[in-house]
Amino acid sequence: MIKGLVFCFAFLVAQLLVLHYIDGRFQSNSKDARQVTTTTTVIQRDEETEDQDAQS
Structure with missing residues (x-):
């Protein structure tokens, strides 16, 4: 019985x-995927809208 418990x-x-090793491999890959890039949005106005604003 002791032999079974030890096994x-x-x-x-x-x-x-093994699970710790696999988890470490996945975490190293996810660090690369977590890099966040910020983007700025540029709002382009129509020429007609600019002309109307200039006339006002």
Whole structure:
């Protein structure tokens, strides 16, 4: 029975190590994807609107 518990515990530790390794690989990739770029929007006015504003 003790042999079975030791085997289960060793298997659990091995699974946790593998999952920790996989998680680390995914986190390093997601850091690259998290780079945020800011954009500014430029509002272009129609020439007709500018002409009307100039006449007023």
